[in-house]
Amino acid sequence: MAEAVELSVQNRETRGSxxxxxxxxxxxxxxxxxxxxxxxxxxALSGEELEKAVRRGVRVVDLKNDxxxxxxxxxxxxxxxxxxxxxxxxxxxxxxDERIHITVPLEIRGIAPGASTGGLLDQPIHxxxxxxxxxxxxxxxxxxxxxxxxxxxxxVRDLPLxxxxxxxxxxxxxxxQVKAQVAEAEAAPAVPxxxxxxxxxxxxxxxxGEEEEAEKK
Numbered sequence: 001m002a003e004a005v006e007l008s009v010q011n012r013e014t015r016g017s018x019x020x021x022x023x024x025x026x027x028x029x030x031x032x033x034x035x036x037x038x039x040x041x042x043x044a045l046s047g048e049e050l051e052k053a054v055r056r057g058v059r060v061v062d063l064k065n066d067x068x069x070x071x072x073x074x075x076x077x078x079x080x081x082x083x084x085x086x087x088x089x090x091x092x093x094x095x096x097d098e099r100i101h102i103t104v105p106l107e108i109r110g111i112a113p114g115a116s117t118g119g120l121l122d123q124p125i126h127x128x129x130x131x132x133x134x135x136x137x138x139x140x141x142x143x144x145x146x147x148x149x150x151x152x153x154x155x156v157r158d159l160p161l162x163x164x165x166x167x168x169x170x171x172x173x174x175x176x177q178v179k180a181q182v183a184e185a186e187a188a189p190a191v192p193x194x195x196x197x198x199x200x201x202x203x204x205x206x207x208x209g210e211e212e213e214a215e216k217k
Contacts, residue, residue, distance in 0.1 A: 004135075005053045006062045006069075009033075009043040020088070029086045033063065033072060035093035041065075047086050054086075059102070059137045063091060071096060073134060094134035101168060103127045104138055106175065110146030114178035119150035123176045128156065129168040138162050143175055153177040 012019070012030065020030045029047040034040040043065065053061060054077060063072050072091035080087055094100060105127050115121040128141050141159055148154065157171035 004060070004062060005056075005058045006064055007045055007049055007053065009045040009063050009065045011065065012042045012044045015042060024085070024087070029089055031089035031091060033070075033091045033093065035072075036095075038093065043091075045089075050089060051086055057139050060094065060134055061091075071134070073100065073102075096133075096135050098134045099131055100134050100137075101129060101131050102137055104130050105140045107140040107142050108176065109142050109144050112145040112148035112176075112178050114148055114150035114152065117150070118181055119178040120181055121145075121176065122179055125156070125169070125173060125175045128159070130161070130165050131168055132162075132165045136162075136164055138165060141165075145176055148176070148178050150178050150180050 009031070012023070015030075023030050023044050024047070027047050028044040029050055031043050031045060032040055033043060043063075054074070058074070060071060060073050063070050071094050073094050074089065075092040076090040077086065078088040079085065106123075106125065108123065112119070112121055130138075130141075132138070141161065143154060143159060145154070154175045154177065155171065156167055156169050156173045156175055159167065159175065161167060
């Protein structure tokens with residue numbers, strides 16, 4: 001679980017794309033804070049500090065605004081098309097004892113013996129929807145494949161979850177498996193030349209009597 005991080009934000013009265021560009025030129029990122037039946041507040045904060053928190057995997061932060069502090073979940077972040085510049089952030093208010101629904105990445109650990117002996121490792125699911133306390137969001141859910149043989153499967157119900165974490169994804173969903181490789185179909189035997197049908201000659205069919213006339217010439 002990532003450590004708690006405090007971010008300072010300031011209210012912003014002006015909105016729109018022009019204002020957003022002006023803020024970003026100053027190194028600030030526009031954002032909003034909403035939830036808990038309170039008014040939505042437009043804010044701006046340091047892009048550098050926010051990016052540091054995001055890069056470290058922080059999900060819940062303490063927002064400090066004009067002497068007031070509130071806990072919030074980083075609900076959504078917008079990046080530029082290159083994925084380098086932060087454009088906007090949405091914060092959702094949460095309480096320390098509040099249980100939330102959130103997606104957590106799956107982390108594969110180990111090497112599947114079945115994949116080392118010719119099997120194909122298949123991972124249909126790369127993240128898990130879970131319910132947990134807002135202040136105890138796991139960084140990831142580990143999936144140990146160190147004993148997975150060909151034909152064996154790990155389902156969501158098989159995953160060891162941290163205390164207080166409940167999976168919301170279908171328990172029968174396949175997380176990872178080792179499939180047997182399918183042998184390539186043998187090529188169909190070639191048909192002997194003698195058995196091949198002679199090509200059909202397309203042309204005008206001779207009328208009765210024409211063959212006899214041709215023989216007399």
